[in-house]
Amino acid sequence: MDKTVNLSNPESGNNTKPKRKRNRNRNLSMRTGKNKPKRNQPSRLKQKLLLTSIEILGLSITAVLIIIMLLGYSANRFSGTSFFGSLLPFATGVLILIMVASAFLIGWWKLRKRLQLYSEFLPLILSLSFVVLIAWFVTHDQFTLAYGNFRTLVGGKEEAGRMTISHQVYAAYRKHNSAQLQKMLDRSQEYQHAIRDAAKAFNVDAHLLQGIAATESSFIPRDSSDGGRGLFQITRVPKIVMTQAQQKLGTEKISLENSRHNAFVGAATFKHYLAEMKGDLFLALLAYNIGPANGGLRFIMQQYGATDFTTIQPYLQTLPRDYPIRVLSYSLAFRLWQKEGKLLAYEEGNNAIRIQRIGIPGLSTGM
Incomplete structure (x- = not known):
């Protein structure tokens, strides 16, 4: 009898068993999760x-x-x-x-x-x-200088005007008597809490408010001959300003002899004029200084066809024209005092570049 197995026969046991084994292995791998790496x-x-x-x-x-x-x-x-x-x-x-x-x-x-x-x-x-x-x-000075030149390049006329005014502020800061300025900074400590609260309530820069108070009263609250009262020398203000100050203070009666109340009215007044002048800091400071008399700054600008701080200057007296510069020079002193812990002499070493990097409150952010 021929015992040779026909391998081509599909019913042969030697041929079908390996196939079943491979199928079982494939099914086993699917059940045991060997394909899980694909899910990752x-x-x-x-x-x-x-x-x-x-x-x-x-x-x-x-x-x-x-x-x-x-x-x-x-x-x-x-x-x-x-x-x-x-x-x-x-x-x-x-x-x-x-x-x-x-x-x-x-x-x-x-x-x-x-x-x-x-x-x-x-x-x-x-x-x-x-x-x-x-x-x-x-963080180095060379980049600060390059960044300033880049701003001038891109900013064009607007940036050129800002730089001109900035250097006027730096010049005014440099002219301050350091000893007298330090005394004023020391006097201001009594009112810092009230000013910071007012700045936070009306979302304005506290250093700007400090600069306004320094310019108006040198932090010696008093009643002046022109009707100014208290820390911010409040005179006549728009009715809406008083209403806003009352709401923020949570009181129905404002006392301008109260330094906290005075600071809130000052902050509300500045915020009002800043909105009226569409965010122009210099015009807002001028408007604050001039007040509502004779229709206020907006009426004066309409009368003479002025559109910005540069074009309004010929129609202003010397004192109002210099007012924003003085406010910002004091504001710069407060910012330097906070950030550096001391007043920096502009002309010493590389202080000029350091001061420019820190920047003027409300006018530049610095680097």
């Missing part, structure tokens, strides 16, 4: 997206700060109206900056692929290192 793919994708997003953010911050620095430096280096001496070199520099940025992006893409061969975290670490390095540089 979404979380893996989220991790990659997060790392890539942080990497892009780091590179973007670095690029923006470098562009500000280079354009600010170029604006200072090539300032002027000469075509060949200023305009053409600046335009050429911008073109070179674009080409360098493009080359950097291409180079980063190639470098990124190589770094990922070692670790997917290396591109992220490198981009964050750039951020730390540029953040360190931002």
Whole structure:
């Protein structure tokens, strides 16, 4: 008898058993969850997206700060109206900056692929290192100067006017007698709590309120010959101002001899004029000083066709014209005193740049 097994026969036992075994193994793997790693793919994708997003953010911050620095430096280096001496070199520099940025992006893409061969975290670490390095540089004086030049470049006429007024404020601060200024700062301590509460209640800068009080009364509350009363020398104010002060204080009667009440009325008055002058700080301070007499500043501007602080100046007396400068020079002193713990002499060392970095309250945020 021929005992040879026909392997081609589908009913042969030697042929069907391995198939059943593979099917059992496949079913077993499905039941035991050997395909579970596929379920982790979404979380893996989220991790990659997060790392890539942080990497892009780091590179973007670095690029923006470098562009500000280079354009600010170029604006200072090539300032002027000469075509060949200023305009053409600046335009050429911008073109070179674009080409360098493009080359950097291409180079980063190639470098990124190589770094990922070692670790997917290396591109992220490198981009964050750039951020730390540029953040360190931002704290230095050279970046402050470049940033100021960049603001002038982009801000145009508006920024040029702001810079002109800012330097008038710095000049006024420099002229203050430091000993007398320190005495006034010491006197102000008695009223700081009331002024800060008033500033918070009406959402205005406390340093600006301190500057107004310093200009109005030198922190010696009194009744003056022109009708001014108390810390902020309150005279006649719009009726809505008194109503707002009463609401914030939670009282039906305002006493201008009460320094806290006086501060709240002063803050409400300044806030009212700031809104009336559509956020223009200098016009708001002028309006505060002039008050509602003769229709107030808004009527004067309409009468002479003035539109801003520069165009209204010829129609003002010397004292009101200088009023915003004096207020802001005192406000700057209060800000320096708070941030530095002392008054800085503008002309000593690099104090001028430090003071400009800190900035004038309400006029600039500084760096």
